[in-house]
Amino acid sequence: MIDSRQIKLFVALAEDLHFARSADRLGIAQSVLSQQIKRLESDLGVRLLNRNKRAAITLTDAGGIFLVEATAALRQLERADRIGRLAARGQAGQVALGYIGSAVTTGLLPDTLRAFRAASPDVRMHIVAMETPNQLERLSDGALDIGFIRPRAHYPDGVTAKVVQSERLLIALPADSPLSRAKSVKASQLRELPFIAPQFNEAAGFAEDLARLGRVGGFDAQPEYRVNDFITAVSMASAGYGVALVPQSICGFAQPGVVFKPLSDFDEHVELAVAYRIREHSPCVRGFVDAALSYGVAMQSRARRTTR
Structure with a gap:
């Protein structure tokens, strides 16, 4: 089974077509690079390079085909690494959001989405219009992550809400x-x-x-x-x-x-609230809740200024 390190070494060598230059660029001994490429060829069961003592090395037909796939695999690995790190910070993943119509007319929904997207553009949003009682049911059973609702005196077990607009x-x-x-x-x-x-x-x-x-x-x-x-x-x-x-x-x-x-x-x-599960573990869901709460703080501050 080949590993990502072997792929990285092969792609670097395919770019330089020179063992010494590639080894220097990679910061490893030339002998180590040579051994890793031979092991890769052994694992694959095919020769990837034409090695000539008096001429520059070249890729075999199989080597050229493998290079295309190896380059694509590295790009995917880099993307997976980036997305994984973003997800850990709440900047990637997906959020299922419910809302009532007034969340649109007041600006709560579009303004919160805009602020959240600016901070977390890789998070996928799944948004559906839904009345407050249905949202609370879906939050309780896990079908929704967040809801923009009319606040209630009581909520299902494990669900809470905070008013963000009046x-x-x-x-x-x-x-x-x-x-x-x-x-x-x-x-x-x-x-x-x-x-x-x-x-x-x-x-x-x-x-x-x-x-x-x-x-x-x-x-x-x-x-x-x-x-x-x-x-x-x-x-x-x-x-x-x-x-x-x-x-x-x-x-x-x-x-x-x-x-x-x-x-x-x-x-x-009348008030609008953001509802969510109390024990929410998803960083991107918590990030969206924070964006909605920040919107609420900004609205309260603006209301205080207009009443002075």
Whole structure:
């Protein structure tokens, strides 16, 4: 069985076609180089070099063919060595990431990906949109490594989460609504209006915010329309089907026919969190979590500056 050292010696000799020069360049005795090449030929069962006392050595046909493969093998070994060292530092490997739609609209997902890629360009990302409950299940069973979720009061065993972003809730109204001309809206003014509610497939999370809005306004805020995401909710609001309680970041995806108003008596915020396994051993997964947490610190610092 040939080893990488024999391959390196042969490639060096094939480049110089001179035992003395190659031995000097490699920092070994010429006799050692000669012995290693003879052992390589013996292991392969073929002559790789034409050795002439009065002429320069040349490669045999077999030697030329072997050189191509040996050079490719060395490149692969060098790549394996580089990737292995990067993986040890969390700069190579793969990460399975889940996210909810608001992670896109707030900038959390693209900004974290950009920062992480700058530090770890060799890490492969597998990214899938998924609601918070499903993400937590997949984190628990190992199908996901990290999730961008709405925080919960309780998490599965072995899973934790840290809040990285917070944003205000607004009400999306049809542009032709009488309320659209007001500077702000009271919760009680929404009493008779139909609500369009995204992502209401569980009692926790955003459903709780709508329920609190109803309590403040003195009504039962049951949705008239249930949709899959905030953009659909805003689209329906713009068409006059009703109103929607939405995070402020959705304003960046506004469509004609809809306006966003603050609620004067409902100063609620919704949060985004990065969820991950407590005992995570993968360096690249830990690196991505660190990038998300750094994003959160930067957002908090920016929020403090804007409120001064």
